[in-house]
Amino acid sequence: MSAALFRGTGMRERVARLALLLALIFAAASAAFAFNPDEVLKDPVLEQRARNLTSQLRCMVCQNQSIDDSNAELARDLRVLVRERLVEGDSDKAVIDYVVSRYGEFVLLKPRLSLRTVLLWGAPIGLTLAGIFAVFIFSRRRASQEQPQKLSADEEERIRNLIEK
Amino acid sequence: MINEIGHYVLVLALGVGLIVSTLPVIGARRNDRALMDVASLGSVLMFLLVAFSFAALTRAYAVSDFSVRNVWENSHSLMPMIYKLTGVWGNHEGSMLLWLLILVFFSALVAAFGRNLPETLKANVLAVQAWISVAFLLFILLTSNPFLRLEPVPAEGQDLNPILQDFGLAIHPPLLYLGYVGFSVCFSFAVAALLEGRIDAAWARWVRPWTLAAWTFLTAGISMGSYWAYYELGWGGWWFWDPVENASFMPWLAGTALLHSALVMEKREALKIWTVLLAIMTFSLSLLGTFLVRSGVLTSVHAFATDPSRGIFILGILTVFIGGAFALFAWRAPSLKAGGLFAPISREGSLVLNNLILTVSTATVLIGTLYPLILETLTGEKISVGAPFFNLTFGLLMIPILLVTPFGPMLAWKRGDLLGAFQRLYVAAALAALAGLTLWYIENGGPVLAALGIAAGFWLIFGAFADLWYRANFGKLAFGIAFRRLKGLPRSAFGTALAHMGLGITVLGIVIVTTFETETVLEMKEGMAAEAGGYSLTFDGVRHAVGPNFTEDRGHFTVRKAGVEVADVWSSKRLYTARRMPTTEAGILTFGLSQLYVSLGDPMADGGMVVRIWWKPFILCIWGGTLFMMAGGFISLSDRRLRVGAPNRKAKPVRAAMPEAAE
Numbered sequence: 001m002s003a004a005l006f007r008g009t010g011m012r013e014r015v016a017r018l019a020l021l022l023a024l025i026f027a028a029a030s031a032a033f034a035f036n037p038d039e040v041l042k043d044p045v046l047e048q049r050a051r052n053l054t055s056q057l058r059c060m061v062c063q064n065q066s067i068d069d070s071n072a073e074l075a076r077d078l079r080v081l082v083r084e085r086l087v088e089g090d091s092d093k094a095v096i097d098y099v100v101s102r103y104g105e106f107v108l109l110k111p112r113l114s115l116r117t118v119l120l121w122g123a124p125i126g127l128t129l130a131g132i133f134a135v136f137i138f139s140r141r142r143a144s145q146e147q148p149q150k151l152s153a154d155e156e157e158r159i160r161n162l163i164e165k
Numbered sequence: 166m167i168n169e170i171g172h173y174v175l176v177l178a179l180g181v182g183l184i185v186s187t188l189p190v191i192g193a194r195r196n197d198r199a200l201m202d203v204a205s206l207g208s209v210l211m212f213l214l215v216a217f218s219f220a221a222l223t224r225a226y227a228v229s230d231f232s233v234r235n236v237w238e239n240s241h242s243l244m245p246m247i248y249k250l251t252g253v254w255g256n257h258e259g260s261m262l263l264w265l266l267i268l269v270f271f272s273a274l275v276a277a278f279g280r281n282l283p284e285t286l287k288a289n290v291l292a293v294q295a296w297i298s299v300a301f302l303l304f305i306l307l308t309s310n311p312f313l314r315l316e317p318v319p320a321e322g323q324d325l326n327p328i329l330q331d332f333g334l335a336i337h338p339p340l341l342y343l344g345y346v347g348f349s350v351c352f353s354f355a356v357a358a359l360l361e362g363r364i365d366a367a368w369a370r371w372v373r374p375w376t377l378a379a380w381t382f383l384t385a386g387i388s389m390g391s392y393w394a395y396y397e398l399g400w401g402g403w404w405f406w407d408p409v410e411n412a413s414f415m416p417w418l419a420g421t422a423l424l425h426s427a428l429v430m431e432k433r434e435a436l437k438i439w440t441v442l443l444a445i446m447t448f449s450l451s452l453l454g455t456f457l458v459r460s461g462v463l464t465s466v467h468a469f470a471t472d473p474s475r476g477i478f479i480l481g482i483l484t485v486f487i488g489g490a491f492a493l494f495a496w497r498a499p500s501l502k503a504g505g506l507f508a509p510i511s512r513e514g515s516l517v518l519n520n521l522i523l524t525v526s527t528a529t530v531l532i533g534t535l536y537p538l539i540l541e542t543l544t545g546e547k548i549s550v551g552a553p554f555f556n557l558t559f560g561l562l563m564i565p566i567l568l569v570t571p572f573g574p575m576l577a578w579k580r581g582d583l584l585g586a587f588q589r590l591y592v593a594a595a596l597a598a599l600a601g602l603t604l605w606y607i608e609n610g611g612p613v614l615a616a617l618g619i620a621a622g623f624w625l626i627f628g629a630f631a632d633l634w635y636r637a638n639f640g641k642l643a644f645g646i647a648f649r650r651l652k653g654l655p656r657s658a659f660g661t662a663l664a665h666m667g668l669g670i671t672v673l674g675i676v677i678v679t680t681f682e683t684e685t686v687l688e689m690k691e692g693m694a695a696e697a698g699g700y701s702l703t704f705d706g707v708r709h710a711v712g713p714n715f716t717e718d719r720g721h722f723t724v725r726k727a728g729v730e731v732a733d734v735w736s737s738k739r740l741y742t743a744r745r746m747p748t749t750e751a752g753i754l755t756f757g758l759s760q761l762y763v764s765l766g767d768p769m770a771d772g773g774m775v776v777r778i779w780w781k782p783f784i785l786c787i788w789g790g791t792l793f794m795m796a797g798g799f800i801s802l803s804d805r806r807l808r809v810g811a812p813n814r815k816a817k818p819v820r821a822a823m824p825e826a827a828e
Contacts, residue, residue, distance in 0.1 A: 058549045109551030123532045131521045
């Protein structure tokens with residue numbers, strides 16, 4: 001379960017991070033792993049919606065983990081909270097709005113489009129367009145640079161000699 | 166004593182590095198052979214010195230010399246020998262030393278196998294390699310010395326992080342670094358070419374094998390890391406879009422683009438400037454990854470601010486090398502002569518498209534990874550960018566690349582025939598569509614996206630077959646003749662086909678697992694059974710056991726299919742005694758390409774146990790596909806044309822004449 005706090009495949013062995021991890025592990029020691037059977041809702045449709053939502057919400061005390069994956073107490077509370085709201089009849093959007101109003105935008109693993117995130121969301125499209133434009137401009141310029149030039153009189157002469165030989 | 170020598174030789178290596186950084190560059194300017202020869206000798210010497218230092222640290226770990234602080238912090242006398250040895254790089258200082266070792270290893274390889282390189286180019290390349298080595302030697306000596314001693318000597322070590330006590334640690338970091346650092350050679354070649362202001366197809370012929378080798382190792386490292394995370398972390402995920410993962414994925418994406426653009430440059434002398442830029446960008450992303458992982462900036466911006474010495478140092482290295490290389494590029498690139506022309510519909514055109522999409526994907530991952538850091542630094546506002554964002558944006562970007570990949574190898578250089586390519590691919594397209602439709606039918610009109618994804622995977626696989634089929638000219642020639650032609654195809658053709666096929670297999674695995682995996686979470690008591698993937702698992706209870714440096718509770722499950730016992734599996738929860746750190750050791754059973762994944766939770770008050778069971782259909786395709794990609798890489802690398810250090814001598818005059826011919 002400590003493993004759950006230790007994500008990523010890269011060079012994961014940093015000492016400083018370990019200290020933080022250990023602190024988190026002890027903080028989370030009482031919880032089981034992510035998502036216990038007693039949390040599951042009876043209605044499978046509602047439960048599926050709950051899972052979809054919880055996989056998009058960040059566990060605030062973990063590193064880059066959704067509350068669906070996390071075993072921290074706080075994540076558990078939030079999972080229960082999401083399910084409570086759903087049972088009370090909230091729409092998905094209402095649940096998200098409610099969670100954001102309590103925990104801030106930081107809780108969303110997929111940030112909402114706003115003035116602050118416009119560069120983030122615009123990047124893939126903007127860069128693709130910029131790339132296409134750049135390729136177009138470069139190829140146009142190259143093509144115009146490399147217009148076949150007329151042969152000089154001297155070259156014509158040499159070719160004529162070659163052909164006639 | 167040996168530890169002090171280990172430290173001292175690093176200082177010596179720094180001295181040699183400073184010489185190799187300067188003299189050969191001067192030599193190349195003045196055409197002074199003696200000065201240029203310093204490069205090869207010095208590079209080999211640096212490798213030997215760093216290798217000695219690394220061996221000294223390894224010795225300290227092997228004999229559990231706890232007077233060395235680094236060993237005390239990350240080892241334990243009771244640990245199995247394999248983990249003592251791999252623990253060398255299971256920590257910050259040791260892993261930086263491994264990074265450096267691999268860097269100077271690559272320099273030594275260039276020195277040893279670069280006999281056919283133009284003298285000045287070789288001298289410059291090795292000098293640039295030495296600049297990087299010096300920077301990292303300084304980093305290690307000034308901020309991350311692994312040989313610091315402790316007084317008094319502790320009796321016992323603090324143990325290695327249990328998650329790292331796994332065979333994965335033995336191979337994952339070395340493979341990853343071979344990839345990461347391998348791109349330094351491409352970077353050095355690019356910078357050297359800019360210094361010389363000259364670049365030709367021979368340059369690309371030299372850069373391509375290094376790119377291919379680094380890419381293959383990086384593929385192996387990332388794939389291995391993904392499988393390690395999958396079985397070790399205990400909740401069945403295999404890719405998390407964690408910043409640390411992204412740090413290794415970005416160089417891979419850029420490296421893939423470089424691999425393809427270097428191909429265009431080698432064959433057609435086109436895309437020169439772009440290839441140089443990509444070579445610089447790829448290694449820059451490796452450096453950036455090192456910064457992100459090593460500086461602590463990912464944990465939090467504040468952690469970075471409170472202990473910034475290491476982070477600032479790497480940031481300095483980053484700024485100097487990336488900034489310097491880009492400045493040099495801006496200054497010198499316009500003087501590089503552009504190469505061959507091509508029509509939009511051509512092999513080159515398809516590779517430009519490949520590069521466009523891969524570069525945008527790399528940038529998307531980069532921006533997604535850095536955006537929260539930058540936003541917080543600038544405005545203090547905290548946002549998260551996690552898996553849902555990357556799945557959406559990166560997923561969308563991958564669609565066009567999956568669709569056009571099979572066309573690339575079918576198009577001719579310079580001017581291709583799209584209609585002809587269509588004609589050669591329609592069987593593959595039909596088969597792929599059939600596969601998608603079959604799935605759609607079996608699942609009763611089930612998820613359309615999954616059907617499309619499966620069709621895309623098969624499209625890549627059949628497309629790769631079609632490529633080989635038409636190259637060998639099966640169908641038109643008699644089978645025997647075509648088969649002989651197939652055997653006679655250049656190995657790089659097989660490499661391409663295998664790698665593209667591998668991509669298809671990985672896509673299949675990802676799509677099938679994402680859509681059809683099942684997860685069962687329940688409380689089980691002894692004798693209870695649960696269903697997953699058509700198998701029934703009976704819980705036989707928990708037994709306590711003691712390992713060398715841990716204690717564990719092992720749960721046993723008997724697996725039956727249609728009432729018949731087919732397998733059994735242990736799944737356990739461990740407690741590593743030295744660090745009092747618990748881990749879950751998932752029980753994994755493989756059936757063909759699919760797996761059952763069983764993980765234990767906490768005991769409940771009424772004597773039951775929380776158990777999580779996943780059925781992961783075709784999950785092995787994800788990593789199986791990367792094996793194909795690696796095989797493709799190695800087979801391409803063994804192509805006569807690319808064999809490192811053995812370019813065909815006879816071809817030289819032809820090569821010299823080529824630039825004119827290609828204009």
